[in-house]
Amino acid sequence: xxxxxxxxxxxxxxxxxxxxxxxxxxxxxxxxxxxxxxxxxxxxxxxxxxxxxxxxxxxxxxxxxxxxxxxxxxxxxxxxxxxxxxxxxxxxxxxxxxxxxxxxxxxxxxxxxxxxxxxxxxxxxxxxxxxxxxxxxxxxxxxxxxxxxxxxxxxxxxxxxxxxxxxxxxxxxxxxxxxxxxxxxxxxxxxxxxxxxxxxxxxxxxxxxxxxxxxxxxxxxxxxxxxxxxxxxxxxxxxxxxxxxxxxxxxxxxxxxxxxxxxxxxxxxxxxxxxxxxxxxxxxxxxxxxxxxxxxxxxxxxxxxxxxxxxxxxxxxxxxxxxxxxxxxxxxxxxxxxxxxxxxxxxxxxxxxxxxxxxxxxxxxxxxxxxxxxxxxxxxxxxxxxxxxxxxxxxxxxxxxxxxxxxxxxxxxxxxxxxxxxxxxxxxxxxxxxxxxxxxxxxxxxxxxxxxxxxxxxxxxxxxxxxxxxxxxxxxxxxxxxxxxxxxxxxxxxxxxxxxxxxxxxxxxxxxxxxxxxxxxxxxxxxxxxxxxxxxxxxxxxxxxxxxxxxxxxxxxxxxxxxxxxxxxxxxxxxxxxxxxxxxxxxxxxxxxxxxxxxxxxxxxxxxx
Numbered sequence: 001x002x003x004x005x006x007x008x009x010x011x012x013x014x015x016x017x018x019x020x021x022x023x024x025x026x027x028x029x030x031x032x033x034x035x036x037x038x039x040x041x042x043x044x045x046x047x048x049x050x051x052x053x054x055x056x057x058x059x060x061x062x063x064x065x066x067x068x069x070x071x072x073x074x075x076x077x078x079x080x081x082x083x084x085x086x087x088x089x090x091x092x093x094x095x096x097x098x099x100x101x102x103x104x105x106x107x108x109x110x111x112x113x114x115x116x117x118x119x120x121x122x123x124x125x126x127x128x129x130x131x132x133x134x135x136x137x138x139x140x141x142x143x144x145x146x147x148x149x150x151x152x153x154x155x156x157x158x159x160x161x162x163x164x165x166x167x168x169x170x171x172x173x174x175x176x177x178x179x180x181x182x183x184x185x186x187x188x189x190x191x192x193x194x195x196x197x198x199x200x201x202x203x204x205x206x207x208x209x210x211x212x213x214x215x216x217x218x219x220x221x222x223x224x225x226x227x228x229x230x231x232x233x234x235x236x237x238x239x240x241x242x243x244x245x246x247x248x249x250x251x252x253x254x255x256x257x258x259x260x261x262x263x264x265x266x267x268x269x270x271x272x273x274x275x276x277x278x279x280x281x282x283x284x285x286x287x288x289x290x291x292x293x294x295x296x297x298x299x300x301x302x303x304x305x306x307x308x309x310x311x312x313x314x315x316x317x318x319x320x321x322x323x324x325x326x327x328x329x330x331x332x333x334x335x336x337x338x339x340x341x342x343x344x345x346x347x348x349x350x351x352x353x354x355x356x357x358x359x360x361x362x363x364x365x366x367x368x369x370x371x372x373x374x375x376x377x378x379x380x381x382x383x384x385x386x387x388x389x390x391x392x393x394x395x396x397x398x399x400x401x402x403x404x405x406x407x408x409x410x411x412x413x414x415x416x417x418x419x420x421x422x423x424x425x426x427x428x429x430x431x432x433x434x435x436x437x438x439x440x441x442x443x444x445x446x447x448x449x450x451x452x453x454x455x456x457x458x459x460x461x462x463x464x465x466x467x468x469x470x471x472x473x474x475x476x477x478x479x480x481x482x483x484x485x486x487x488x489x490x491x492x493x494x495x496x497x498x499x500x501x502x503x504x505x506x507x508x509x510x511x512x513x514x515x516x517x518x519x520x521x522x523x524x525x526x527x528x529x530x531x532x533x534x535x536x537x538x539x540x541x542x543x544x545x546x547x548x549x550x551x552x553x554x555x556x557x558x559x560x561x562x563x564x565x566x567x568x569x570x571x572x573x574x575x576x577x578x579x580x581x582x583x584x585x586x587x588x589x590x591x592x593x594x595x596x597x598x599x600x601x602x603x604x605x606x607x608x609x
Contacts, residue, residue: 031090034117036083036102036125043087044125046230047104050562052078054097054114056243064310065246066271067284070345075280077240077600080562084235091238103562105137105230135221136173140565141521141542142227143171143217150213155429156202161495162453162477163198164191165523167586169542172565174590176214181207194302197431197454228517228543228558237559238602242280244273244582247594248308251582254598255318255327256572259342262580263327264598265315268306272315272329272340277574277600287313287329287338287347297333298356299412306587313338317360321384323367328382330358330371337361337369337382352389355380356408360480364442368463372437372450375408379437379450379461392461394437394452395470397430404433430454439480439526443487443504451478451491458491458502473500474509479524484551485531492524492538499527499538499549515556516543528571530579537579539568546571546581546601559601564592566599578602 032051036044057074060067067073076096081089100117102110108126116123128134135143144161147170151157164170179187184207192198198206217223244251245266252267256277264273270289275282289312294300296311303309314333321328329338331349337358339348357375364370369382379392396402411425431454439451448461456476460469477494484490489502497520501510514522523542530537536549540558544566548557561568567585574580579601588596 031093032117033088033090034083034100036087036089043083043085044104045083045085045087046232046234047083047087047089047102047125048080048560048562049083049089049091050078050080050101050103051091051094051098052101053094054099063284063286065248065308066269066286069284069286072281072283075242075244075275075282077242077280078562078597080239080241082230082234082237085232089235105227106134108133131220131222135224138224138227139542139544140169140171140175141516141523142224142518143176144169144542145225145518145521146217146223147213150216151206151209156199156205158476158495159199159202159429160206161523163196164188165495165542166196167191167194168567168590169565169585171542172590174565176217178215178218179211181211184210190305192427197427197434199429199431200427201429203427225518228515228545228560230560231558233557234559236604238605239559239562240600240602241562241597242275242277242282242600243595243597244275244282245269245271245588245596247587247589248306249588249596250586251584251588251596251598252315253317253570253584254572254580254582255320256574256580257320257325257327257342258575259325260575261342262572262574262598263318263340263342264582265318265329267315267332268303268309268311268586270310270313270315273598274342275598277578277580277598285340285345285347287315289313290334290336290349290351293334297331298335298409299333301412316358317371319361319363319369321363321367321369322365323384328361328363328369330361332357332359332374334358337371350382350387350389352380352391355391359438360440362440362442362448364446364448364463366446370440370442370448372440374436374438375405375434377405377435377437379440379448381463392466392468394435394450394459394468397435397455398432401432401435405435408433438478439482439491441482441489443483443489444485445487447504449481449483449489451481453477453479453494458489460504471502471507473502475500475511480526482527482529482536484529484536485534490527490529490536492527494523494525496520497522497524499524499536512549512554514538514540514547515558516540516545516547525567525569526571528573530573537571537573539571539581541568546579548603557603559603561599563595563597565590567591568599574600577604 059073083089100112250267254264262275272285293312313331316330316332327340337350355373355376359372359374361371436453438453475493475496479494481491491500516522525541527538534551538547546559566583568581569584572580581599
């Protein structure tokens with residue numbers, strides 16, 4: 001029987017408890033309302049209340065553990081809200097059997113059965129007092145902030161943050177536990193094979209430094225500093241999370257389509273998820289490999305020891321054509337751009353014969369598809385009217401870099417053959433050989449802009465003339481960038497804990513430090529600009545958060561996310577005002593519950609009860 005329809009009066013009363021916080025629950029026609037009070041009678045605000053299914057919907061897993069192509073699957077959102085000053089929150093009426101989780105920094109988590117929540121009962125939310133438990137409540141950025149002592153060389157610490165925070169958080173429970181130097185060395189060599197460009201000298205020194213540092217922190221967890229306090233305005237925020245895929249998935253990038261669906265790409269399993277963001281129902285479309293494709297594509301040796309993957313394409317970034325609604329997807333493991341028709345559900349492969357590692361994609365007003373070629377130091381464009389590709393070379397920093405970039409495809413072949421390339425390829429402090437053009441966007445004037453991660457530059461390309469301008473950034477680690485409605489660029493600076501605004505008309509950069517504590521501990525992966533509301537949304541990749549900057553006022557808003565170790569890489573906006581992110585850690589078993597999700601934030605619902 002669906003417990004969400006039960007009336008409180010029909011359920012047995014629970015015995016009363018006395019302690020720091022008391023919770024009572026009542027059910028209304030369209031909402032589950034909770035009130036949280038402290039033991040002294042005062043309401044307890046800023047409690048994160050999550051309603052999640054007791055029995056997740058049954059989906060078909062006949063296709064190697066995943067749903068078969070084209071068959072609709074049931075999905076159910078987990079719903080999260082925050083108590084306001086009155087200690088009360090209302091959440092959507094749960095469907096089917098459900099549980100509750102209460103979470104508040106400084107208190108022990110509470111998990112409550114639906115029957116208990118609906119009864120006229122009282123529940124204790126006990127303060128947490130143990131130093132270890134309090135430290136474990138804090139997100140990764142609080143833990144990584146301690147590395148100022150563990151890695152005293154600022155340049156090495158910057159390199160570690162940039163290269164070892166690429167795919168997952170460094171301060172999560174998986175990474176901050178005790179490891180021997182040998183274990184760290186093994187992990188670092190595996191990450192270098194996956195693509196991290198950690199300088200060779202750092203590879204030698206870090207195993208001992210990291211082993212000693214995390215031993216010291218775990219021996220005295222009180223050294224982990226306080227993290228960002230939850231702001232009072234959270235009472236006006238609702239968060240919905242839809243579990244997608246499994247511990248072997250990586251929900252890398254996604255697209256909020258004008259047809260109302262959200263399309264999410266599983267980078268490790270070559271599957272595209274078409275999600276109904278209202279009901280949670282979704283359909284999986286497995287992208288078929290082309291004849292001759294090998295597992296792992298052109299980077300066959302990269303993931304040879306990963307437990308489970310079906311990566312032929314390595315689907316990465318998505319963009320929608322305003323002309324016909326087709327979705328273009330970069331296939332990072334191939335020389336290929338994929339096109340998906342949301343009406344027919346058919347995929348089309350556009351092959352090209354030069355360039356390496358298609359990365360981030362955007363489409364301009366002339367329906368030309370632009371994307372970065374991250375490992376060949378290029379920008380590429382598909383002219384849909386002719387079907388022809390054009391590549392634009394970016395400048396090299398040295399002759400040696402040019403040679404290394406040209407040899408990149410051969411180097412990956414050697415890796416695929418089992419040659420220990422990482423043992424004899426020296427990596428310097430400026431990542432010579434991999435300048436890494438990364439994010440890309442189009443300004444309203446039609447210019448194409450990119451961020452080049454390892455050279456601390458942005459660049460503009462004039463499509464008509466092919467003129468290219470390289471512009472150094474005042475901070476390090478430009479990863480992804482977006483244009484606002486005024487034609488200004490907003491750029492995340494990954495290992496600088498900041499975003500930059502660049503005003504092309506003035507040639508001026510402005511720094512906006514991210515609103516995290518400890519200061520400087522964030523690693524923002526991506527951002528997007530809500531042009532309608534003139535706001536910038538940033539992924540709080542290292543702090544389990546989303547962060548919003550109001551451009552007009554310069555004021556930040558910080559929103560904590562429900563799951564620990566939520567490594568986010570992309571931001572999209574729905575027509576209804578919701579803001580979408582995805583938990584995209586690689587590997588996904590780092591995420592709390594080992595479950596990647598699509599996250600939908602409703603940032604302003606009005607005043608909480």
